[in-house]
Amino acid sequence: MPELAQVVVDVPTMQTNQPYTYQIPPKLEKQIQVGVRVIVPFGKGKRTVQGFVVALDNASQYEGELKPIQAIMDLQPVINPELMNLSKWLADTTYSFWISCLYTMLPNLLKAKTTRIIRIIDEVDEHVAFDIFHGRDELEMAAVQDKPAILSELFKLQKEGKIAIEYQVEDRAKAKTVTGIRSLLNFEQLEDERASLHANAHAQNRLLSYLQSIGSQVVKQKDAEHKTGLKAATFNQGQQKGWLEKTPVEVYRQPLAMQVTPDDAHLAAPLQLNADQQNAVNQINQAIDNHDPKVFLLQGVTGSGKTEVYLQSIANALQQGKTALMLVPEISLTPQIVNRVRRRFGSKVAVLHSSLSNGERYDEWRRIERGEAQVVVGARSAVFAPLTNLGLIILDEEHESSYKQDESPRYQAREVAKWRGKYNQAPVVLGSATPSLESRARAVKNVYHLLRLPHRVNKQELPPIEVVDMRDEIKKYGESNFSQKLLTDLNDRLQKNEQSILMLNRRGFSSFMMCRDCGNVLKCPNCDISLTLHMDTRTMKCHYCGHEEPIPRECPNCHSHQIRYYGTGTEKVEQELHQLLPQARIIRMDVDTTRRKGMHAKLLRQFGQHQADILLGTQMIAKGLDFPNVTLVGVLNADTGLGLPDFRASERTFDLLSQVSGRAGRANKQGKVIIQTYNPDHYAIQDAKTHDYEKFFNQEMMLRRQASYPPYYYTVRLMASHPEEAKAARAMADIYGRLKQGLLSSTVILGPTPRAIARMKRRYYYQIVIKYKKDPYLHQLLFDILQDTQSRGFKDVQVSIDPDPQYFM
DNA sequence: AGCACGCCGACT
DNA sequence: GTCGGCGTGCTC
Numbered sequence A: 001m002p003e004l005a006q007v008v009v010d011v012p013t014m015q016t017n018q019p020y021t022y023q024i025p026p027k028l029e030k031q032i033q034v035g036v037r038v039i040v041p042f043g044k045g046k047r048t049v050q051g052f053v054v055a056l057d058n059a060s061q062y063e064g065e066l067k068p069i070q071a072i073m074d075l076q077p078v079i080n081p082e083l084m085n086l087s088k089w090l091a092d093t094t095y096s097f098w099i100s101c102l103y104t105m106l107p108n109l110l111k112a113k114t115t116r117i118i119r120i121i122d123e124v125d126e127h128v129a130f131d132i133f134h135g136r137d138e139l140e141m142a143a144v145q146d147k148p149a150i151l152s153e154l155f156k157l158q159k160e161g162k163i164a165i166e167y168q169v170e171d172r173a174k175a176k177t178v179t180g181i182r183s184l185l186n187f188e189q190l191e192d193e194r195a196s197l198h199a200n201a202h203a204q205n206r207l208l209s210y211l212q213s214i215g216s217q218v219v220k221q222k223d224a225e226h227k228t229g230l231k232a233a234t235f236n237q238g239q240q241k242g243w244l245e246k247t248p249v250e251v252y253r254q255p256l257a258m259q260v261t262p263d264d265a266h267l268a269a270p271l272q273l274n275a276d277q278q279n280a281v282n283q284i285n286q287a288i289d290n291h292d293p294k295v296f297l298l299q300g301v302t303g304s305g306k307t308e309v310y311l312q313s314i315a316n317a318l319q320q321g322k323t324a325l326m327l328v329p330e331i332s333l334t335p336q337i338v339n340r341v342r343r344r345f346g347s348k349v350a351v352l353h354s355s356l357s358n359g360e361r362y363d364e365w366r367r368i369e370r371g372e373a374q375v376v377v378g379a380r381s382a383v384f385a386p387l388t389n390l391g392l393i394i395l396d397e398e399h400e401s402s403y404k405q406d407e408s409p410r411y412q413a414r415e416v417a418k419w420r421g422k423y424n425q426a427p428v429v430l431g432s433a434t435p436s437l438e439s440r441a442r443a444v445k446n447v448y449h450l451l452r453l454p455h456r457v458n459k460q461e462l463p464p465i466e467v468v469d470m471r472d473e474i475k476k477y478g479e480s481n482f483s484q485k486l487l488t489d490l491n492d493r494l495q496k497n498e499q500s501i502l503m504l505n506r507r508g509f510s511s512f513m514m515c516r517d518c519g520n521v522l523k524c525p526n527c528d529i530s531l532t533l534h535m536d537t538r539t540m541k542c543h544y545c546g547h548e549e550p551i552p553r554e555c556p557n558c559h560s561h562q563i564r565y566y567g568t569g570t571e572k573v574e575q576e577l578h579q580l581l582p583q584a585r586i587i588r589m590d591v592d593t594t595r596r597k598g599m600h601a602k603l604l605r606q607f608g609q610h611q612a613d614i615l616l617g618t619q620m621i622a623k624g625l626d627f628p629n630v631t632l633v634g635v636l637n638a639d640t641g642l643g644l645p646d647f648r649a650s651e652r653t654f655d656l657l658s659q660v661s662g663r664a665g666r667a668n669k670q671g672k673v674i675i676q677t678y679n680p681d682h683y684a685i686q687d688a689k690t691h692d693y694e695k696f697f698n699q700e701m702m703l704r705r706q707a708s709y710p711p712y713y714y715t716v717r718l719m720a721s722h723p724e725e726a727k728a729a730r731a732m733a734d735i736y737g738r739l740k741q742g743l744l745s746s747t748v749i750l751g752p753t754p755r756a757i758a759r760m761k762r763r764y765y766y767q768i769v770i771k772y773k774k775d776p777y778l779h780q781l782l783f784d785i786l787q788d789t790q791s792r793g794f795k796d797v798q799v800s801i802d803p804d805p806q807y808f809m
Numbered sequence B: 001a002g003c004a005c006g007c008c009g010a011c012t
Numbered sequence C: 001g002t003c004g005g006c007g008t009g010c011t012c
Helices: A081-094 A098-104 A126-132 A148-159 A187-195 A202-214 A221-228 A232-240 A275-289 A306-319 A335-348 A358-369 A380-384 A413-424 A437-444 A470-477 A484-496 A570-580 A599-608 A649-661 A683-689 A693-706 A725-742 A778-789
Strands: A004-009 A019-023 A037-041 A048-057 A113-120 A138-140 A163-170 A176-183 A244-251 A295-300 A323-327 A349-352 A375-378 A390-396 A428-432 A449-453 A465-469 A499-503 A512-515 A532-534 A539-541 A548-550 A563-566 A586-589 A614-617 A630-635 A672-677 A714-722 A748-760 A763-772 A798-803
Touching: A004 A037, A004 A098, A019 A037, A019 A048, A048 A098, A081 A098, A081 A413, A126 A148, A148 A163, A176 A202, A176 A221, A176 A232, A187 A202, A202 A221, A202 A232, A221 A232, A232 A244, A275 A295, A275 A306, A275 A390, A275 A449, A295 A306, A295 A437, A306 A323, A306 A335, A306 A390, A306 A428, A323 A380, A323 A413, A335 A349, A335 A375, A335 A599, A349 A358, A375 A380, A380 A413, A390 A413, A413 A428, A437 A693, A465 A470, A465 A484, A465 A683, A470 A672, A484 A499, A484 A630, A484 A672, A512 A532, A570 A586, A570 A614, A586 A599, A630 A649, A649 A672, A649 A683, A649 A693, A672 A683, A683 A693, A714 A725, A714 A748, A714 A778, A725 A748, A725 A763, A725 A778, A778 A798
Parallel strands: A295 A428, A295 A449, A323 A375, A323 A390, A349 A375, A390 A428, A465 A672, A499 A614, A499 A630, A586 A614, A630 A672
Antiparallel strands: A004 A019, A004 A048, A037 A048, A113 A138, A113 A163, A176 A244, A512 A563, A532 A539, A539 A548, A714 A763, A714 A798, A748 A763
16 A cells, blocks of 8 residues: 655646655545545645645655645546646646646636635634624635735734634535435335325325335436426425435536437438548548557548548447547537537537536536547547547647647647547547648658548539739728628629628737827727727727726827727628618627627527528638538638738638638539738738649748748747836846857747737736757756746746747737 | 745834 | 844745
8 A cells, every 4th residue: 555645736836846745644545546636735834735646655755744635535536547647748848837737637627716714713802803804703815815904914813813714625526416316215114104194195105106116216306206297295295204315416417408419329320431531531440440649631622521531430439449539629619510420429429618617517527537428529628538548539620720728738739639649549630621831741741641632522613712902992982891892792692592601800900999180099008909899898898908998988198089990890890781781681790799608509500590691700600610502702801810920820811711712602502702802912812712722832831941930940939027028028138048058059049029919917028939940958948947937036027938839929 | 826934124 | 122024945
């Protein structure tokens, strides 16, 4: 029996980013396992924290006295051996805390909430008892946290021993329960009860029979009522008479209650594959069967039937007794795709949406963890789904930037998927119509295995794309979001009773209030950014810190009333469209109209049922939607992303236009795409127009090579922030010096420069970008820098490191 | 993070 | 002379 446990504690700092050794008390030694959560004393005082057991041991190098583990939170490990290994690798490669990585892999509910409670333990004077404690004998620390006067008073009382601070670690993970019943008597005893009943007590008589029929089982009371037709009151009588007892029964919450999970007997059959699809499935299946952790890049034009390839490969993995993980970008985690997987695999499927409540997410997670679901579909964080015996991992739309988490731990789900593939000896399939340059370049070098689906399943041509030069339009017809060409075609579709999709590209775009007299733009008081108008709440909001203020009636600078709203939001476009095409029925989809749970699905369903003629939306409508009656797709402003100081701007624009084009003419009707732009000659737009990925790839690779960007170079971004600009700049200059000295001369260090949005949440940001091919010193040096900046000499400076950043701005 | 220790300025 | 500010270091 091991006597010691190595525990990673929930204190996310660089200094505590290591396991601590604890004694295992004899009464806990049978229950303790690697991967369970524990409560341990940590530091001075009575402070306790949650932690994870990461190893069991018999000896420790630590000289001091070891404290004992106070309690175990889990009966079974919540982190299995694979995820334990993964968490360590994740912390190392993303420069983040081990504890943060462990929590990232689990549903939120397993993160403990610690509360500090102040309790009166001796006589205090009336002022304290009433003004601070409100007549009670305890108080939550959080209530007085930001009141320094009270805090210092409490501090004194603590010194005098009149109050004490208690720490409570509270486990929020609660299974949902309903009332269940269980018989307290055996068959004969129940029979005896029956003998003493009145002859007309039919209900009770029936209850007794029912109790006899269930034996010692626990049954949900609702089910029992349903089965017997008896009322709750009868069960209460039974309880009073001592026939039965009520006991909680654990149930899963019903996240998709509205959607039908088909009966496993009525699952949809696989579709017939074409030769290319069959070849892809064969190769993937072979890798599954041979435990070959190969990475496939499945490059297929929109409508080429990638999803069917995924589904049939998953089916094969299941047949081999293995499990499968399918990741899709959040934005395309639509009911359409989810239902398709459910129709094929029924109750074997677990879905991890971002829109699940914490409780629902916890329930789905437990279904996976207990092996009740063998197929998981989900967005980025589902890559940590606790599936065992993985046979296949799929990443759909692998080029999507949402696979990278933009806060610590800044992991790239694609890399995590590859790690798990290797660990499980399972193939990984990266699917895309427009692969990221990184992935395609690896396929060229045979690091990945390229599979192509060059033909659309219905043999239909890709829709013709027409590019409209908006500079000409404005000269001829004045300012409008709609070209004559687009209006004519929209009208035409209305006549034919066909549908259209309009997309407003919101990237690099802001809608703001500006004064026409003095040019003053309304800005956030905390951040270096203009406020955005939100009509739904009638406020101006800051997208970075959440600051909110009323819409001004006059300019705060010159008090002119000529303050107006600029920029194009979906709302404004919708209004304009109503004026231009009064007869058209429009559904608008953006963050405002889809915020409420289930609205996303509802709006899409309405559009699918042709309750509207035009679907107007932001990027969220570009992916994965498949409406057979849509024959026109319009992009109102194709190039707003091109102007951004971002080396992936062209790639993103090309992807977006290619994706959105795929929405037109999916069934047997010929579709058409109109792209409005101010940069009609840009290669990203021209190549999208001709559906020429290869040409775009070659052109973009050339530019990346010239400028030493990925995939030719790796990149890391360092950011430092401080409430005072000079302190942030100074810290960064310091870091620059250390990098310059410690790294190879072939490594390029850019900066330090203020970030594009230099001030956010009252802090100033500076950044450095490092470009390198291979630098053996980099990894350790970055860790050293993190360590040092979090201790001395860098007071209040926050430093963070972003490996392989998605944006440089 | 949260707490203690220890070193300097401004008060009873 | 002490009280309390904050910079520094440690938590098994």
